[in-house]
Amino acid sequence: MTSLVTVEDLRVSFGGAEVVGGISLSVAPGECVAIVGESGSGKSVTARTLLGLAGPGSEVRAGAFRVSGGDALAFTPADWRRLRGGFAGLVLQDALVSLDPLRTVGAEIAEVLAVHDVVPRARRADRVLELLDAVGVPEPATRAGQYPHQLSGGLRQRALIASAIAADPPLIIADEPTTALDVTVQAQILRLLAERRAAGTALLLISHDLAVVASIADRILVMKDGRIVEEGPASDVLSAPAHDYTRALLAAVPSAASRGTRLTTGAPRARATPDLSARVLAGTGLARSYGSRRVVHDVFFTLHAGETLGVVGESGSGKTTLARLVLGLLEPGAGQVTLHGQPWSRRPERARRPLRPRIQLVSQNPLDSFDPRHTVGRLIAEPLRLPRAGRRERVLDLLARVGLPPGTAARHPRELSGGQRQRVAIARALGPRPDVLVCDEPVSALDVSIQAQVLDLLADIQDEYGTAMVFISHDLGVVHHVADRVLVMKDGRVVEEGDVTEVFARPRDPYTRALVASVPRPARADAAWIKPGAGR
Amino acid sequence: MRGNVLGWLVPGALLALLALAVAAPGLLTAADPLAADPMDALAPPGGAHWFGSDHLGRDVLARVVYGARHSISIGVAATVLAVTSGVLLGLAAGLSPKWLDEALARSFDVLSTLPELLLALLIVAITGPGTMNVIFAIAVAQIPNYARVVRAQTFVVRRSGYVEQAVTFGRSRLAITAGHVLPNVLGPIPVLATIGLGQAVIAGSGLSFLGMGPQPPAAEWGAMLSEARNYLRVAWWEAFFPGLAITLTVVCLTVVGRRLQRRFEGRTP
Numbered sequence: 001m002t003s004l005v006t007v008e009d010l011r012v013s014f015g016g017a018e019v020v021g022g023i024s025l026s027v028a029p030g031e032c033v034a035i036v037g038e039s040g041s042g043k044s045v046t047a048r049t050l051l052g053l054a055g056p057g058s059e060v061r062a063g064a065f066r067v068s069g070g071d072a073l074a075f076t077p078a079d080w081r082r083l084r085g086g087f088a089g090l091v092l093q094d095a096l097v098s099l100d101p102l103r104t105v106g107a108e109i110a111e112v113l114a115v116h117d118v119v120p121r122a123r124r125a126d127r128v129l130e131l132l133d134a135v136g137v138p139e140p141a142t143r144a145g146q147y148p149h150q151l152s153g154g155l156r157q158r159a160l161i162a163s164a165i166a167a168d169p170p171l172i173i174a175d176e177p178t179t180a181l182d183v184t185v186q187a188q189i190l191r192l193l194a195e196r197r198a199a200g201t202a203l204l205l206i207s208h209d210l211a212v213v214a215s216i217a218d219r220i221l222v223m224k225d226g227r228i229v230e231e232g233p234a235s236d237v238l239s240a241p242a243h244d245y246t247r248a249l250l251a252a253v254p255s256a257a258s259r260g261t262r263l264t265t266g267a268p269r270a271r272a273t274p275d276l277s278a279r280v281l282a283g284t285g286l287a288r289s290y291g292s293r294r295v296v297h298d299v300f301f302t303l304h305a306g307e308t309l310g311v312v313g314e315s316g317s318g319k320t321t322l323a324r325l326v327l328g329l330l331e332p333g334a335g336q337v338t339l340h341g342q343p344w345s346r347r348p349e350r351a352r353r354p355l356r357p358r359i360q361l362v363s364q365n366p367l368d369s370f371d372p373r374h375t376v377g378r379l380i381a382e383p384l385r386l387p388r389a390g391r392r393e394r395v396l397d398l399l400a401r402v403g404l405p406p407g408t409a410a411r412h413p414r415e416l417s418g419g420q421r422q423r424v425a426i427a428r429a430l431g432p433r434p435d436v437l438v439c440d441e442p443v444s445a446l447d448v449s450i451q452a453q454v455l456d457l458l459a460d461i462q463d464e465y466g467t468a469m470v471f472i473s474h475d476l477g478v479v480h481h482v483a484d485r486v487l488v489m490k491d492g493r494v495v496e497e498g499d500v501t502e503v504f505a506r507p508r509d510p511y512t513r514a515l516v517a518s519v520p521r522p523a524r525a526d527a528a529w530i531k532p533g534a535g536r
Numbered sequence: 537m538r539g540n541v542l543g544w545l546v547p548g549a550l551l552a553l554l555a556l557a558v559a560a561p562g563l564l565t566a567a568d569p570l571a572a573d574p575m576d577a578l579a580p581p582g583g584a585h586w587f588g589s590d591h592l593g594r595d596v597l598a599r600v601v602y603g604a605r606h607s608i609s610i611g612v613a614a615t616v617l618a619v620t621s622g623v624l625l626g627l628a629a630g631l632s633p634k635w636l637d638e639a640l641a642r643s644f645d646v647l648s649t650l651p652e653l654l655l656a657l658l659i660v661a662i663t664g665p666g667t668m669n670v671i672f673a674i675a676v677a678q679i680p681n682y683a684r685v686v687r688a689q690t691f692v693v694r695r696s697g698y699v700e701q702a703v704t705f706g707r708s709r710l711a712i713t714a715g716h717v718l719p720n721v722l723g724p725i726p727v728l729a730t731i732g733l734g735q736a737v738i739a740g741s742g743l744s745f746l747g748m749g750p751q752p753p754a755a756e757w758g759a760m761l762s763e764a765r766n767y768l769r770v771a772w773w774e775a776f777f778p779g780l781a782i783t784l785t786v787v788c789l790t791v792v793g794r795r796l797q798r799r800f801e802g803r804t805p
Contacts, residue, residue, distance in 0.1 A: 327704055356706030368697035371716050383705035432705070 003028045004087075004171050004202055005050055009063035012042070012049050019045050021226035024063075029170055032203040034213035034234070036249070037223035038447040039418075043206050046223070047173050050204070051088055052080035086116045089164025091157075093176035098160055099148040105132075105159045106144030112166035131162040135192055153315070154185035161192060165201070172196060175206040182314035182474055187518035190216055208447050211253055211477070211520040214238055222246045252452035254481030256504065262459070263452035263481070270463050274307035274484060280435050280468045281344075281359075285335030286325055295321045297492045299335070303436065306466040310483025310500055312476055312515070318492035319472045323440045326470060327361055328352055340435075357383060357432030364441035366425035370413045377409030380428045398427040402457060419450035426457060430465075437461075438470045443478060455482060476519050480504055488512045543795065547788035554785060557604035567598035569755045578771045588773035590764065599755040600777050606756040607782070610671055610749065611737035617675035618736070619729050622682025627718060629683065630690025641687060644680040652677040653739050657746070665748040674739045678732055685728060689721035696720075727796045734789030741782050757782050 003026040012020040020042040027033050037043040045054060050067065052075060054060050065072040068087045070079070084090070092098045099108055109128045113119055119127045132140035135158040148156055157177065164172055174193065178186040194216050197203050207213050213220060213234070220237040222230040222245065230243040241247045252263050260269050281303040288296045296318040303309050313319050324330040326337055328345060337345040339358060347355075360383075363369050370379050380395045396406050402423040413421050422442060429437055439458065443451040459482065461467060473479050479486055479500065486503050488496040488511065496509040507513045557564055567585075573593035581588040587596035629640035647655065652674075659673035693699060694717060702712045743749050744758030752759065757778040764775035 329700060329703060353706045353708065356704055359704065361701060361704050363697060363701075365697070369701045371698045371720065373719060382702065382707075 003066075004068065005204075006064060006066045007050070007062050008065075010046065010049065010065065011061045012045050012054055013059050014055075014057055019226055020049070023221075023223070023226075023228050025221060025228075025231075027171060027202050027204055029202050030197065030200050032197050032205060032216055032218045034205040034207065034217035034220045035223055036207055036210055036213060036220060038208055038449060040225075041223040042226040043223050044175055047175050047204060047206050051084055051090060051173065052077075053084075053090075085112050085164075085169065086167045087169050088171040088173055089161075089167070089169045091161055091164045091172060091174040091177045093179050099156065099163075101148055104145055104147055105151065105162075108159070109144075109163045109166050112163050116167035118167050127166075128162075131166055132159065135159075135162045135165070136188070137162070152185075153181055154188065157181060157185075157189055158192065161189075161196075165196060169201070171202045171204065173204045173206075176208070177205070178212060179207070179209070183476060183518040184314065184514060186212070186520070190520070209253075209520075210238065210249055210448070215520055222249070249448060252448045253477065254452070254455060254475075255477045256480045256501070258481050259501075262456045264449075264456050269459055271459075274468075275305040275466075276307075278305040279303070280305050280340060281326065281470075282338045282341075283322075283326070283335065284338075286322070286332050286337065287334040288321055288325060288330060288332055295492050296325065296332075299487075299489075299492075299494050301487055301494075301497070303468050303470060305435070305468055306462065307485070308462065308469040308471050308483045310479035310486040311470065311472045311489060312474065312479050312486060313489035314474060316491075317489040319474075319489055320440055321492075322489070323361070323438050323470065323472055326436075326438055327359055328356065357385075358434055359436045359438060360429035360432060360434040362422070362425050362429050362437060362439045362442045364444055366421040367413055369425060370421075372414075374412075375409065376404075376411055376413060376416075376424050379413070379424065380409070380431060383428060383431045385432075394431070398431055401430065401461075402427040417450075418446050419453060422446065422450075422454050423457065426454075426461070430461065433465065434467060436468045436470065438472075440472045441474065442471075444473065444475060451478070458482070476504065476515060488515065543791065547791045550784055550788045551792065554604055554608065554788075557601045558608050561598075561601045561605065564601045565595070565598045567595035569594060569598040569602040570753055571595075578767065578774070580771070581773050587777045588771065590760075590774045591767050591771070596773060596777050599760060600757070600781050603755040603757045603760060603778060604781070606667075606750050606754060607737055607741055607744075607758070608785070610667065610674070610740035610744075610756075611733050613671045614674035614678065614736040614740065615729055615733045617671065618678035618732065619682050619725060621675065622679045623686050623718075623722070623725065625679065626683035626686025627690055627713070627721065629687045630721075631694060631713065631717070637687075640683075644683050644687075647677070648680040648684070650677075652735065653742055656739055656743060657748075660743060660748045665751070667750050670740060670743045670749045673743070674736050677739070678736060681732060682725065682728060685724055686721050689723065690717060693717050693720045724800075727793055727800060730796060731790055731793035734786040734793065737789070738782065738786045 006026040008024045009022045010020055010024070011018060011022055023046060025033065035043045035046060048054055049060055052072070062073060068083060099105065106128050109131055110124050113124050113127055128144055129140040132143060137143050137155055137158050143151065143155065151159065172193070177193070178189050181189060190212070193203060205213055205217060217234045219231065220234045221228050222237065222243065224245050230237060230241065230246045237246060238250070241250060251266060254263055260271065261267065262269055279302055283299055283301045286296055286299040287294065299322060301309060311319050311322060321330065325332050325345065332345050336343060339355065344352065377395050380398055381391050384391055384394055386394055395409055399406060399408055404420060404423055404427070413424060416424065443454050446454060455478065458469070462469060471479065471482050483500045485498060486500040487494050488503065488509065490511050496503055496507065496512045503512065504516055507516050571594060575593065576589055577591055577593040579585050579589040585595050585597065587600060590596055590599070625640060629637045632640065655677040656673040659676055660669055663669040663672065699712060699716050702716055740749060741758030744756045745762045747762065750756045750759060752763070760778040761775055764778070767774055
């Protein structure tokens with residue numbers, strides 16, 4: 001048997017707009033092919049089209065389109081149904097939406113077994129447990145009886161993979177399978193997918209992150225605007241990218257090697273040294289519980305003027321609670337936060353209010369933090385305490401500072417892209433000229449290249465105003481890139497603290513070691529092609 | 537306005553006519569609704585009286601047209617009162633400490649266990665008849681409809697990212713409530729109020745029918761029905777036209793309200 005899927009000159013359009021513009025690819029048995037590209041590059045549509053799921057209103061044309069040895073252009077809906085699950089399993093980014101919330105995980109997997117008649121009815125329950133066991137779900141018997149919302153993100157993703165492989169398909173199509181997951185969980189899921197491939201299953205992996213696919217893919221296709229701009233063996237694409245776009249993508253990945261440089265240009269950053277004599281913010285013995293659950297426990301930290309303190313940890317480690325304590329949105333159960341040596345958390349709200357503009361927040365999802373009725377101009381003007389006359393001018397200044405055109409002021413955030421929204425959020429936080437900027441996962445919802453732009457913007461702002469930053473992220477590469485010092489949090493405690501290079505190069509705590517080991521490595525550090533100005 | 541255009545057009549036209557009757561009844565009829573002419577009593581619909589005349593010889597068309605002002609203003613006044621108090625109480629409950637919120641929420645629940653008309657009747661029985669009392673009674677009976685929705689919305693909005701962000705800007709509680717919470721909880725209110733207005737009109741007519749509302753000889757649809765029922769066997773028109781007016785008004789308002797509701801379902805208007 002030659003290849004499982006072959007398409008030549010595949011074109012998909014929606015209402016006349018071409019989303020996929022003539023791509024060719026094939027996946028051979030046991031091979032791992034990765035499609036890498038940003039949002040809107042057409043990678044997901046390509047993957048879905050291969051399963052006959054291009055969607056309503058779509059028009060699919062191709063020079064040749066062969067799936068499982070048949071001519072896919074002539075397939076009936078019934079043909080496609082037989083292929084889905086049986087020939088190819090689909091794993092999507094968010095298992096919580098892909099799994100039926102009203103059915104147990106076991107029932108979900110059993111359905112695939114029933115539809116494709118894999119094992120006799122009497123054996124189905126046993127087979128479900130075997131599958132859950134095979135994807136590394138502990139206590140499969142208990143888990144099979146649970147609903148998706150009762151499982152953690154990692155377990156849900158495993159359960160979804162179990163249902164995708166239930167009918168033992170020769171191909172798995174995984175669309176951003178690890179994007180919503182913490183690093184250690186991501187590493188586990190990637191290992192699981194690698195195991196399936198070692199067992200002979202072919203893998204078509206879709207991701208925006210070159211680093212993620214680097215460890216597992218045989219061949220990489222880089223997509224941009226519906227076309228393939230570069231393709232080749234993974235090692236070649238990663239170490240000697242031929243196309244400018246691929247180079248820019250690789251260069252945009254923040255890591256240890258990119259420290260002190262601008263991600264978008266590669267130029268060195270004009271960094272003012274943090275003033276270690278000026279302690280802006282300090283936390284001593286901070287603790288906070290919700291009911292009997294301790295979310296933050298015994299946390300100490302200091303932040304100096306112009307310094308960036310990274311906070312890393314997985315979901316549920318207490319990072320966001322720490323941010324809320326710092327912002328004075330939560331009262332600590334014990335300990336206190338001080339600002340410029342003065343009480344902050346222990347100050348009565350009435351006395352704290354006038355000082356609040358000193359500490360500003362940039363959150364993960366700017367849309368949530370914008371009043372849905374307001375325009376960009378009004379949003380940015382809100383924290384400014386200025387007479388009406390000077391306000392408009394200052395709003396336009398701020399927009400210009402974050403690289404947005406003045407016309408943005410009249411628009412609604414809903415009409416903006418994710419990166420533009422984050423710029424608006426940053427402009428708004430800058431308005432009151434804060435001493436401290438708390439950034440809670442500010443780039444985790446963004447594509448790599450947009451992430452690079454936003455990180456560069458934050459760096460410029462720090463260099464220009466000497467703003468101190470608390471930078472919270474689950475992405476070690478990002479923290480390594482931006483932070484001077486780092487707190488590693490686990491279960492509400494700080495397990496390790498220190499200079500970021502020191503901590504990540506020689507982690508002392510076993511948990512930090514596990515985190516560092518989980519980071520997917522892009523080829524950037526040893527790549528000879530990186531030059532200042534590469535790609536842009 | 538996609539889909540069934542007629543479904544918007546017909547109730548829309550009827551409501552426009554109604555608005556005209558309230559604003560300028562003189563344009564729709566030349567007759568005086570209070571001018572009695574016993575010689576011309578109980579005349580069937582025809583040339584001189586399109587809708588016939590009643591037992592005192594008053595023109596039914598004129599009384600229906602002028603009656604719109606009474607019936608609709610009772611409904612509108614009651615709805616405005618109910619919306620205002622409902623929004624404020626719901627907002628207060630949503631922002632209050634838990635014990636106060638519980639107390640308010642449970643009282644809304646108790647009020648909504650009683651059918652609106654029965655509750656309104658109970659209140660009028662205590663306050664006594666009169667237009668103002670009817671408005672007050674209907675408003676009280678409708679308050680929970682608005683208060684419960686606003687309270688639930690308030691819970692969502694007060695925990696939202698933008699309210700939290702406004703706190704970090706150092707804005708006061710009052711400024712945040714007025715600037716962010718209140719405007720964002722009002723989303724479902726226009727739709728609810730349209731449907732509520734229909735209910736208020738029917739409740740107002742019902743109470744007037746029982747003699748609790750505007751007193752004779754004022755033309756009010758419910759009161760007209762009440763007077764007409766003694767002559768139902770000889771003059772169907774005296775009861776039919778005010779009845780038709782009530783029915784059409786309520787049906788139109790409800791249809792428009794439900795259609796708006798369906799359009800805005802799942803998103804904020």
